[in-house]
Amino acid sequence: MQQELQQSRSSSRRWSWHAQRALVGFVYTIPTIAFIGTLFVTPLILVARMSLSNWQLLGGGGNLNFPKNYVSIWNNRLFWPAVSFTLEYTILATILLIGLGLGLAMLLQATSRWISALRTVFLLPVSLGLAAASLLAFGFFSREIGPIGPFLQSTGLAPGGIAFLSTPIAALLSTTFLIVWKFAGFYMLILLVGLQGVPEDVYEAVQIDGAGRWQTFRYITLPLLRPSLGLALILCITGSLLAFDQFFILTKGGPDNSTVTIVQVIYREAFQRQNLGTAAALSVGLLVVLVLINLVQLRLLRGTET
Secondary structure, eight states: OOOHHHHHHHHHHHHHHHHHHHHHHHHHHHHHHHHHIIIHHHHHHHHHHTTBBBBBBBOOOOOOOTTTHHHHHHTTTTTTHHHHHHHHHHHHHHHHHHHHHHHHHHHHHHHHTHHHHHHHHHGGGSSOOOHHHHHHHHHHOOOOTOOOOHHHHHTTTTTTOOSHHHHHHHHHHHHHHHHHHHHHHHHHHHHHHHHHTTTHHHHHHHHHHHHHHHHIIIIIIIHHTTHHHHHHHHHHHHHHTTHHHHHHHHHOOOTTTTTOHHHHHIIIIIIIIIIIIHHHHHHHHHHHHHHHHHHHHHHHHHHOOO
16 A cells, blocks of 8 residues: 555656646747747738738728639739749749759868858858849849940940840849849758768768769769758749749839739739738738648658658
């Protein structure tokens, strides 16, 4: 009987100790819970509520009109061109950013006295804000104040200058050039961390076996770099699908609405047409697409690791 009482007291003390630890842990998470609830969960619920009603920018909340806002998306004349252009931009930017980032990471992986300086040079554009970088690019591409136009005119190579932002393909390539210049160092850093995590013993072993550079890259570097590549792809695709600042500043959707992105359509619905209901429906749809794309990427990444 006495032994049972001791065991009961011991288990009661253990339970009390675990309960205290759980309570202390919960107290430490309260600021995080409050932060997420205030800045993420609450706005998400509000946007979902707005997407189900005829909510106006100045008039406030309205009556429920589901599924009118979602149906109106399909009839929006800018929606499908914006989807097509956003996908084109996403594919182009992702290929260039990941390819250049991987190339720079492999270049900087080698030991050299210039590596620190090169890392600083490649990472400097990352520290610049996207809006500021877009304004700099706007001046750089300008015929009047940009350095390229006067130089080409003085040399006679292009007497009339170059229209960097006046045609759809030129605007796309010019804006993509800006994004690659600004973010290539960021993806270089992600992939460089992954490369530095590959053990040197693995490379020494394959070199002893007589593997060449291409075989080493294909069968050793890429498989071991897959987690870093997966993270870089998720960030790059998500950021490209949410592109707004660079096109809003450089092209404003022109020429002839050929560079309108999905987020610009949301902006126009909300602040130009003052229809927050439709803008919220577009936002919810874009959120669902982003979640599905990221889940597919994570699933493919896990599947290739098993």
